Amino acid sequence: MPVWEPHVPRSPRSRVTEQSCCAAYEWCSEGGQYVILRPAGDGYEETGRGIYARARQVWNELLEQHAESHKRRTK
Numbered sequence: 001m002p003v004w005e006p007h008v009p010r011s012p013r014s015r016v017t018e019q020s021c022c023a024a025y026e027w028c029s030e031g032g033q034y035v036i037l038r039p040a041g042d043g044y045e046e047t048g049r050g051i052y053a054r055a056r057q058v059w060n061e062l063l064e065q066h067a068e069s070h071k072r073r074t075k
């Protein structure tokens with residue numbers, strides 16, 4: 001399971017380019033790095049910060065888990 005930490009933008013060019021199912025997660029490009037955000041209280045938490053391939057792997061895992069939670073709920 002990924003570790004979530006409070007999101008502290010490390011670049012003024014923090015940009016959300018994608019939103020997952022139910023807006024559960026946001027894919028954010030930040031100064032050449034990528035990071036996954038999720039809403040937490042009045043801010044965001046982040047996980048998976050790093051190069052595209054690594055962050056994308058975490059993103060895909062999170063989306064899979066999210067899809068699973070839909071399946072469980074409808075059955």
Ligand SMILES: [Zn+2]
Nearest residue numbers: 021022066070
């Ligand atoms: Zn969903």
